[in-house]
Amino acid sequence: MYLLGYDIGSSSVKAALIDAETGKCIGTHFAPESEAPIKALQTGWAEQDPSCWWSYIKESTAAIIAKSKIDTADIKAIGISYQMHGLVAVDHNLDLLRDAIIWCDSRGVPYGEKAFNEIGAEICLSHLLNSPGNFTAAKLCWIKENEPHIFDRIYKVMLPGDYISFKMTGEISTNNEGLSEYILWDFSTNSVAGFLLDYFKFPHSILPDIRPTFSTQGILTSKAAAELGLHKGTPITYRAGDQPNNALSLNVFNPGEIASTAGTSGVVYGVNDIVAYDKQSRVNNFAHVNHSASSPRIGVMTCINGTGILNSWIKRNIADSSITYDDMNILASKVPIGSSGISILPFGNGAERILCNRQIHSSFHGISFNTNTRNHLIRAAQEGIVFSFMYGIEIMKEIGLNINKIHAGNANMFLSPIFRDTLASVSGATIEIFDTDGAIGAARGAGIGAGIYRDNNDAFATLRQISTIVPAQDRTPYLEAYALWKDRLVHELSIS
Structure with a gap:
């Protein structure tokens, strides 16, 4: 069957x-x-x-x-x-x-x-x-x-x-x-x-x-x-x-559970059991798959349009055409956390909800022609994507979500050690990586809908965890790099 x-x-x-x-x-x-x-x-x-x-x-x-x-x-x-x-x-x-x-x-x-x-x-x-x-x-x-x-x-x-x-x-x-x-x-x-x-x-x-x-x-x-x-x-x-x-x-169905993806766009998605919203409407709220009037399950989502698409743009336009994404990760690992002061704002793929639907485009900051290389740009792109996640997470926390653990599939940007380590360390959350993807999830969902599985716990009893990523013991370099990135974002917002 x-x-x-x-x-x-x-x-x-x-x-x-x-x-x-x-x-x-x-x-x-x-x-x-x-x-x-x-x-x-x-x-x-x-x-x-x-x-x-x-x-x-x-x-x-x-x-x-x-x-x-x-x-x-x-x-x-x-x-x-x-x-x-x-x-x-x-x-x-x-x-x-x-x-x-x-x-x-x-x-x-x-x-x-x-x-x-x-x-x-x-x-x-x-x-x-x-x-x-x-x-x-x-x-x-x-x-x-x-x-x-x-x-x-x-x-x-x-x-x-x-x-x-x-x-x-x-x-x-x-x-x-x-x-x-x-x-x-x-x-x-x-x-x-x-x-x-x-x-x-x-x-x-x-x-x-x-x-x-x-x-x-x-x-x-x-x-x-x-x-x-x-x-x-x-x-x-x-x-x-x-x-x-x-x-x-x-298997994220209930309050306090968080899921994340980082494909073309990047998402942090949490489940709330209360009907709450951001007064500036900077995060999205949807009916989760198990939402009902009697048992509310609201999916609270922050979405960054320019995630994997920035990484692929860097690959096409800055990295050599023969370089793979794995090669890019190795090159990025050769430069320090914070990319020696370079910040990249990854907002080049349309209007962004977390920016109140403003379209400020992507921008590169702090480049030195004398000391920086493509390795710095490759790392800064990944860090900029993570920092945009963190900016959205801060908004989610304002409306009452606790984000101490992030579930993610073993795909796309989550295949990058730099991306994973940066996200865990800047957010302070433990990341758990599972062997699944959207198509496999849709198949399991079909099993629930057909009555083959009793409930989600039955459907996901065989879900396999691959790895766990914990925050760095010293988070200071990550937090300093995020603070600089955020200052530059605030400046861009003020002049756009």
Whole structure:
């Protein structure tokens, strides 16, 4: 008996097949081999063709089935994780109307801010726990105001995971966690935020039907099964945005538990059992995968858009083309903590929530042409990413979250010893690294939704811890480097 999980990212789509009884991963595959293209038609814009996601899913599925040689009838459930806040629009014929506006696109900022100011901070924060900001509803408003010929033809809007579920099942649905990504979930009434739909003048019918996160979202149609090489009728039983799903993947379900990722973007995600918010709306609050009105579970998230993308930019433009990421880590280790006074602000991938949706771009500070080398820049980039995490963690602490332990997967920036040691030492938190990822987590989530597992403890009983990273005994060099970085950030904010 097997479970299949997909993680639909902006860089790639990954599929994972696990043995439901042992929890062992049977096989994984991601596509494309190089990073998926993102269209940037203007500064601050980011779009992708949703049909490409479907192609990558087909490629990944075929590779796993060929490698594992299992009978696909033994796959009992499918789970889907996806890049959050994307906007997919289809017409009454269920055809795509335009490319998806994805998570790091910042064109919705003025519309979200206008709504926040006109509706009022008190109503938005007490009901939505966020400013409408640059989330999916604000992106839809951009279409309404700038592409009315498209808006008028919209039958339904979907998040990326909703769209993939629709391609698999023919049914258009979402859940309360997904609607909170739109910033269209009213936590005070535990229902769709009708007042925000009315403010934007969106027809209420534009939203998908609502299903529980852990439930049958539909079953594979014969057409989808044929395209994917899977068994007709296989149920899709779980769907969540990538950051709530990453927390699930690390068995983070309850208050005080923290998960982190550092891929293209970087995230620290904690679970709160009280409905609380930052008065400046610098952190994001979403319904966690196990949220309910009677037992609140709010995912409090700080997201840095320019994380792994800064590291890959350094690799492409500063490091030699033959150098690997492992080589970069070795080069960075040759210079001292603090990179001899160089600070890099990693905010070059769109507006940043922790900066009140300001877009200040990336900047390099303190470079000496006589003494600094590329090694300093490589280390300063990793440290700058960590320090941006710490800046967000300080905001999270202001609203009552305790962050003493961080769970993370063994992937992306967490493969770097410098990144891990810097994060542990500047935050004072112990980091626990686990052998899992978003696609494996989505497969386990599908097992919960299908009733194969009793609960999350049953589903994650076999989750394997790889390593533990503790803060340095002397944290002073890390804290001094962070203080300098923060001073330079404050200066940039004051002049931007």
